[in-house]
Amino acid sequence: MRLTYGLLVGIVMGALLQRVGASSPRKILAALRLEDITIIKFMATTIAVGAMATYLLSLWTPMHFDVKPTYVIGVALGGLIFGAGFALSGYCPGTCLVGIAEGRRDGLVALSGGIVGALVFTLVYRLIEAPLIKPLAYGKITIADVLHVPGWAVALVMGALFLAVVSVVPTVRARKTPA
Amino acid sequence: MTHASSTTLPHAIEHTGVRPPRWAVLGVFFGLLSAASILLYGPIGVSGTYPRFIGAMLRRVAPDYAAANPYLVKMGSLVTPETMLVVGLLIGGFLASRLGGVRAPHLELVHARETTSRQRYLDAFFGGVLILFGARLAGGCTSGHIISGMTQLAVSSTIFAAAVFAGGMGTARLVKAWRPQS
Numbered sequence: 001m002r003l004t005y006g007l008l009v010g011i012v013m014g015a016l017l018q019r020v021g022a023s024s025p026r027k028i029l030a031a032l033r034l035e036d037i038t039i040i041k042f043m044a045t046t047i048a049v050g051a052m053a054t055y056l057l058s059l060w061t062p063m064h065f066d067v068k069p070t071y072v073i074g075v076a077l078g079g080l081i082f083g084a085g086f087a088l089s090g091y092c093p094g095t096c097l098v099g100i101a102e103g104r105r106d107g108l109v110a111l112s113g114g115i116v117g118a119l120v121f122t123l124v125y126r127l128i129e130a131p132l133i134k135p136l137a138y139g140k141i142t143i144a145d146v147l148h149v150p151g152w153a154v155a156l157v158m159g160a161l162f163l164a165v166v167s168v169v170p171t172v173r174a175r176k177t178p179a
Numbered sequence: 180m181t182h183a184s185s186t187t188l189p190h191a192i193e194h195t196g197v198r199p200p201r202w203a204v205l206g207v208f209f210g211l212l213s214a215a216s217i218l219l220y221g222p223i224g225v226s227g228t229y230p231r232f233i234g235a236m237l238r239r240v241a242p243d244y245a246a247a248n249p250y251l252v253k254m255g256s257l258v259t260p261e262t263m264l265v266v267g268l269l270i271g272g273f274l275a276s277r278l279g280g281v282r283a284p285h286l287e288l289v290h291a292r293e294t295t296s297r298q299r300y301l302d303a304f305f306g307g308v309l310i311l312f313g314a315r316l317a318g319g320c321t322s323g324h325i326i327s328g329m330t331q332l333a334v335s336s337t338i339f340a341a342a343v344f345a346g347g348m349g350t351a352r353l354v355k356a357w358r359p360q361s
Contacts, residue, residue, distance in 0.1 A: 002220040006260025009216045009223060010267015013209070013322075015275035020205045023272065025303075026287045032344075032351035042202040042209070043325065049210025050330035054217050064221040068318045068328055070335035078317025079324075079339040082310050083346020087354065089306020090289050092321040093314055094225035094268055096307065101272030102283040106303035113307020118229035120308070121315040125250035132316065142332040154332050171200070 014098050023098035025090020025106065032087050035173050041166040048159035048166075055155035072136040074128075089113070213330050220260045222331065224323030226314035228265045231257045291355040317342075 020042050021027040030036040057063060086092055091099060091110040099107025143158075144151040216223045234251040237244060245251050276283055286296055293299045314320035317339050319328060325343065328336020 002260045003258070003263045005216070005219040006263035007267045007270075009212060009219070009260075010264035011271035011274070012212050012267075013223060013264070014268035014271025014273075016205050016209050016212070016271075017268070018272045018275035019279065020202055024283070024287065025289045029289045029351055032347045034348070038202045041200075042206045043321075045203055045206025046209040046213060046326055047329045049207050050213035050326065051210075051332065053211055053214035054330055055332075057214060057218055061218070063217050064219070065217065065331055066221050066327075067331050067333045068324060068335045070333070070338070072338065075317045075335050075338045076342045078313040078315070079342025080313070080346035082313030082317065082320065082339075083343040083348075084350045085306040085309025085311075085313060086321075086343065087306070087347045087350035088290075089303045089310065090287075091303065091306065092225075092310055093229065094265075094320070094322050097225070097265060097268045098272035099283070101269045102276035103285060104283055104287075105285050106287075106299055109300045109303040110307035110310075113304040113309075114229055114311040115233065116304075117308035117311030117313075118226075118315055119233050121312050122230055122233055122248060122250050125248070128316070129249075138334070141334045143334060143337065144332055146334060151332060158332070166203070171202075 013094075014101065017095055017098045018102055023091075023095045023102060023104065023107070025099075028090040028092075028095070029087065036171065037169070038171055041169075041171060044162045044166050048162035051155040052159040055152040059152060067140040067142055069140050070138045071133050072138075074132040077132060085117075209326075210330075213326055217327070217331070222323065222327030223264060224261055224319055224327060225265060225268070226311060226320035226323060227254060228257075228259075228262050229311050230254045230315060231259070231262065 017023055020039065022039055022042070027036070027039055031039040054063060058065075082092075089096075089106075089110045091107060093114055096107040096110040096114065100111060142151065142154075144154045147154065213223055230250065231254050234245060234248075234254055235257040237248075237251065238246075286299055288294075288296075288299055290298075290302060293302060310320065314324075317324060318335065319339065321343075324333075324336040324339040329340060
């Protein structure tokens, strides 16, 4: 049943990513250059609604939370490397698959690069575990744990803040054109 | 002005805020989907499937190495909901693109130096190497860390998201914007 749920969630997610244009490298670069932040607003809305829905649901029913562990060096360095690759390719590990599905040839090339990147990581894991993953490790902590505040309260405040920001900030940067 | 809209509404109505923007509607749906996923089986995540796929291959061609590699052992079997999610992304992306009527281009040039399709393929390939290496080092990608992780208020995912946008915006600035020659 869990496999079926995964498939169904994937189908809807693929359709949503395709419709919002997240599988277009040009849209991704426009967002990273802050020329057209549609994709960033989409992500912020998703996080806001997701956090509020998840934590409110958790008051009534058990949820399958799976918080990723915090190890500062590996997570921050990984994020910087990921960001560089994101800007170079215009894809992330999921959107290249959606890109392939809608016929983008560079999506297939990015996927091949991704398999090589994951293979390289697998081969060097033993070497980098001690210096990058073991130090500054605090376990599976959330912002609510750190603040000693209930999760639903943090989710509501963060969600409201994100929704307020995306509704106020302009989506497309005004071009400097002579009047 | 460069936006291709699939709606048939007059241009003026779209910009007076009569209808909520598309990213907002799709974002609300994606947020509810992400919560539904945590309710049904667990948070969405894509990048872990890459090493699980490599593990499945290596267990066939080099079973001794695969059994001795601590990372492949840690990541485990390819038979997970996450693998099915990846299959779903292909199906959902295909259906949405066919039913949408607007065909995606085979190739979009995104950087100034991409004067040939070969350069676009090189950027896509090496960018692909970096996103998976970075994602596996950090323990997740856009979906697992930024979307699901921040949805669960994880400290690690907040650090990851900040680092991704710093690295991404810095790199985008370094590699100048591609402009159509007109």
